[in-house]
Amino acid sequence: MNKQEVYEYLKNRGIWHEITEHKAVYNMEELSGVELPYPAADAKNLFVRDDKKRSYYLITVPGSKRVDLKEFRRKNGTRPLSFASKEELMEHLKLLPGAVTPLGLLSDEARSVQFFLDKAFLEDPGLIGVHPNDNTATVWMKTEDLLKIIEEHGSRVCLLEI
Numbered sequence: 794m795n796k797q798e799v800y801e802y803l804k805n806r807g808i809w810h811e812i813t814e815h816k817a818v819y820n821m822e823e824l825s826g827v828e829l830p831y832p833a834a835d836a837k838n839l840f841v842r843d844d845k846k847r848s849y850y851l852i853t854v855p856g857s858k859r860v861d862l863k864e865f866r867r868k869n870g871t872r873p874l875s876f877a878s879k880e881e882l883m884e885h886l887k888l889l890p891g892a893v894t895p896l897g898l899l900s901d902e903a904r905s906v907q908f909f910l911d912k913a914f915l916e917d918p919g920l921i922g923v924h925p926n927d928n929t930a931t932v933w934m935k936t937e938d939l940l941k942i943i944e945e946h947g948s949r950v951c952l953l954e955i
Contacts, residue, residue: 799896799925799932806942810934817929819891821856831933834920838893840882843872849885850874853895854911854955865955869909894924895939898948908948910940911955
């Protein structure tokens with residue numbers, strides 16, 4: 794799905810959302826220069842794989858959090874982890890670097906990527922800001938709605954404190 798298709802998908806499903814269009818951003822540092830309506834709800838997304846390239850994970854945390862992949866591995870019983878390549882990102886989520894988002898899971902036809910979401914996004918006000926498969930906008934939505942559409946798609950979801 795491209796950006797407009799994501800907007801239509803959310804609209805057709807009756808999912809409340811707000812859109813913030815902005816310049817292309819490729820990392821959290823660049824995003825810090827963008828004025829956002831819900832900065833505490835902005836998400837950072839890491840697409841990683843195990844050392845055997847058998848298991849892929851999308852880890853989503855609040856933008857201000859740091860993820861220790863060794864600690865994540867220890868807590869979740871995975872093999873050693875590293876960042877997936879841009880080719881793997883395209884193959885599994887149909888996304889380009891800089892546009893990684895949980896909404897990309899809707900393009901994972903094989904449901905091969907496991908989604909890990911930090912429980913912090915469920916705390917009041919329960920919002921999350923993610924790219925609409927394009928890094929020139931952020932879509933704000935209720936975290937529960939995001940989880941619902943990902944689970945309905947059939948992707949594996951794990952909520953935890955990261």
